Amino acid sequence: SELINRIAAGEVVERPASALKELIENSLDAGAKAVAIRLSGGGLELVEVTDDGSGMSPAEMKLALERHATSKLPDDAIEDVSSFGFRGEALPSIASVARLTLESRERGADGWRVAIDHGQLAEEGPAALPPGTRVRVEGLFDKVPARRKFLRSPRSEYAACLDAVKRLAMARPDVAFSLDHDGRCSLNVQPSDGPTRVAALLSHELDRHGIGIDCIRDGLHLTGVVSLPTFNRGMADQQFLFVNSRPVKDRLLVGALRAAYRDLLARDRHPVAALFVEVPAGEVDINVHPAKTEVRFRDPAAVRGLIVGGLRAALDEAGH
Numbered sequence: 001s002e003l004i005n006r007i008a009a010g011e012v013v014e015r016p017a018s019a020l021k022e023l024i025e026n027s028l029d030a031g032a033k034a035v036a037i038r039l040s041g042g043g044l045e046l047v048e049v050t051d052d053g054s055g056m057s058p059a060e061m062k063l064a065l066e067r068h069a070t071s072k073l074p075d076d077a078i079e080d081v082s083s084f085g086f087r088g089e090a091l092p093s094i095a096s097v098a099r100l101t102l103e104s105r106e107r108g109a110d111g112w113r114v115a116i117d118h119g120q121l122a123e124e125g126p127a128a129l130p131p132g133t134r135v136r137v138e139g140l141f142d143k144v145p146a147r148r149k150f151l152r153s154p155r156s157e158y159a160a161c162l163d164a165v166k167r168l169a170m171a172r173p174d175v176a177f178s179l180d181h182d183g184r185c186s187l188n189v190q191p192s193d194g195p196t197r198v199a200a201l202l203s204h205e206l207d208r209h210g211i212g213i214d215c216i217r218d219g220l221h222l223t224g225v226v227s228l229p230t231f232n233r234g235m236a237d238q239q240f241l242f243v244n245s246r247p248v249k250d251r252l253l254v255g256a257l258r259a260a261y262r263d264l265l266a267r268d269r270h271p272v273a274a275l276f277v278e279v280p281a282g283e284v285d286i287n288v289h290p291a292k293t294e295v296r297f298r299d300p301a302a303v304r305g306l307i308v309g310g311l312r313a314a315l316d317e318a319g320h
C-alpha cells in the first residue's frame with residue numbers, strides 16, 4: 001500500500017503548488033474564514049497551511065491520514081491508476097513522499113498532533129494551537145528521485161504556488177488569505193467583495209487600466225475585469241478564469257477571450273483578465289481531475305457568445 005500511495009502521490013501532487021492547492025481546498029471545505037500560508041524554498045523545503053476551520057478530532061486525524069488507495073485498486077491494476085480520481089487521498093499521498101505534520105483542534109476541545117514521515121508514523125501527542133488545522137509538509141519528494149527530477153527551481157516552484165493561491169483567493173473573496181515566502185509577506189488580503197479582491201490581487205497587473213465587466217446573456221452571467229493587451233511573457237498566467245466560483249483552465253474560455261480582442265491582439269501582447277462565469281448548475285459539468293480542471297458546457301456557443309459579446313461591448317464602450 002505504500003507503493004500505491006506513492007503512485008497516487010504522483011497523480012495528486014506533482015509539485016509544491018499542487019500539494020498547496022489540495023491543502024487550501026481542504027481548509028475551504030472545512031469552513032475556514034482565514035487561511036495563512038507559509039513557504040520556504042519555493043515550497044520544496046516547506047509548505048504550511050493554517051486555517052481557522054472546523055478542525056478534526058484525533059480519531060478523524062488518524063482516519064484522514066490512514067486512508068489507503070489499496071481498497072480502490074485490484075492487485076494488478078497499477079497501470080490503470082490514472083483512471084482513479086484519488087479523491088480522499090491527498091493527505092496520505094503527500095505523507096508518503098514527505099514529512100507531513102497535521103495539527104488540529106476542534107472548538108471546545110484540546111489540540112492534537114500527528115506526524116507522518118514518508119508513510120511511517122513519526123510522532124503523536126497533544127499540541128497547542130487555536131481552533132482549526134495546520135498542515136506542514138517538509139522536504140516534498142526529497143527521497144523520491146524519480147519525482148524530484150521534474151521539479152524546477154525554487155523560484156519557479158514559488159511562482160506556481162503564488163499562482164495557485166491567487167486563483168483560490170479570487171474564487172473565495174469572503175475568506176482572508178496571507179502568504180509568506182522565506183519570511184517575507186507576499187500576499188495579504190482581508191475578506192471583501194469579488195471586485196475588491198480582484199483589484200487587490202491584480203493591482204500591479206491592471207494598474208488603473210482595468211475595464212469592468214458585468215453582463216447577462218441567455219441566463220448566463222459574466223463579471224470581472226480585463227485590461228487592454230499588455231506586454232507579458234506568458235498568456236495563461238495572467239488569465240484567471242472561474243466557472244461558478246471554481247478556478248478553471250479551459251480552452252473554450254481562453255479561445256473566446258482571444259476572439260473578443262480580435263485586432264487588438266498583437267504578438268506577445270495579451271490581456272490580463274479575471275473573468276467569472278455563472279451558469280445554472282445543470283448547464284455545466286466541472287470535472288475536477290487532480291491535475292487539471294476541465295469544463296463541459298451543455299451549450300458552448302452560448303458561453304462563447306456571452307464572453308465575446310460581453311467583452312466587445314465593454315471594450316467598445318472604453319473606446320477600443
Ligand code: ADP
Pocket residue numbers: 022026027030051053054055056064087088089090091092133
Ligand atoms: P478529501 O478532501 O478528498 O476528502 P483529503 O485527503 O484531502 O481528502 O482529506 C481527507 C479528510 O481529512 C477530509 O475529508 C477532511 O475530513 C479531513 N481534513 C483534511 N484537511 C482538513 C482541514 N484543513 N480541516 C478539517 N478537516 C480536514
Ligand code: MG
Pocket residue numbers: 022025026088090
Ligand atoms: Mg482534499
